[in-house]
Amino acid sequence: MERRSIGIVMNGVTGRMGYRQHLLRSILGIRERGGLRLADGTVLWPEPVLVGRSEAKLRELAERHGLTEWTTDLAEALARPGTEIYFDAQVTSARVDAIRAAVAAGKHVYTEKPTAEGLADALALARLAEEAGVKHGVVQDKLFLPGLLKLKRLVDGGFFGRILSVRGEFGYWVFEGDWQEAQRPSWNYRDEDGGGIILDMFCHWRYVLEGIVAPLRSVQVLGATHIPERFDEDGKPYQATADDAAYGIFELDGGIVAQINSSWTTRVFRDELVEFQVDGTEGSAVAGLRRCRVQHRSMTPKPVWNPDLPATEDFRSQWQEVPDNADFDNGFKTQWEMFLRHVAEDAPFPWDFYAGARGVQLAELALRAWREGRRLEVPELSR
Structure with a gap:
């Protein structure tokens, strides 16, 4: 059975939602089940790179779950080889600039909502991702x-x-x-x-x-x-x-x-x-x-x-x-699996940045x- 690793830069995982729902119950939950089996039989194995502002919190979180990849430098994380996806669960006010950096680095982007504080920025992100040819998705957990x-x-x-x-x-x-x-x-x-x-x-x-x-x-x-x-x-x-x-x-x-x-x-x-x-x-x-x-x-x-x-x-x-x-199953995990399939095998994923912009609107x-x-x-x- 072939296993394929996929690096995911996870920004904001020291926060409540970023940790509990996205890291613990979604990404680590997928790993606990042996990875995500794709349509061709390949097992997709998520490799999280934890990003945040507090070195102490990141180190403690990584040690708690046996993870080794973490940094307070987003640019360094985006430049790491093997990272294909950027995920954002930061404070809303920091999201637009971080997503812009991720798109510029050629990463597919999955983010919490709202995608921006205003509609103009939300639409600009959607058009930026479209022009860059990267896949983009927004959490619609409910x-x-x-x-x-x-x-x-x-x-x-x-x-x-x-x-x-x-x-x-x-x-x-x-x-x-x-x-x-x-x-x-x-x-x-x-x-x-x-x-x-x-x-x-x-x-x-x-x-x-x-x-x-x-x-x-x-x-x-x-x-x-x-x-x-x-x-x-x-x-x-x-x-x-x-x-x-x-x-x-x-x-x-x-x-x-x-x-x-x-x-x-x-x-x-x-x-x-x-x-x-x-x-x-x-x-x-x-x-x-x-x-x-x-x-x-x-x-x-x-x-x-x-x-x-x-x-x-x-x-x-x-x-x-x-x-x-x-x-x-856990709703966050279910949608994560759908986005991973979207990236890995081009499976449908309807909740893109334009769907996120509708919420901001x-x-x-x-x-x-x-x-x-x-x-x-x-x-x-x-x-």
């Missing part, structure tokens, strides 16, 4: 969540009839960092560093809504910075200049209305950290990260509004669980809609 895969199965199977509306709830309480350590890095709450929940999450909502339900046609948003002061990783107070919550309404093709609340300042009273309810003429579904439950038209009860009496119905028990009917329009206090059309993006 499409691979078990709950949303089940929801997509229901849509494709016509379960809903005519879809009427979508309601999404995402978020949790992120501690301010004074009396309890914050679960997210402080740059997330500084606009000047590319922070903000709109730029972060609306890129997700674009591909979730369009990949599962229907294309977007308009957006209106009310954003907020509910907590104006937070504490950084050293315990020092700082002013939060980015939005920490956003309340959005979207119009989709066919007159479908979607409402999505995104918040890092809410306490969770739902089964999962993100849930989407889809209502249609023939049935409804509620999907989260892993679970998906349905209520068909034929099984819909007839509630009666009576505020003078206590509720006697257990509404949750009136829904049925959608079965797995498949083995679901929606975030940019949402921020503008908030500032101007009005509904904005979402125009088609030209490649």
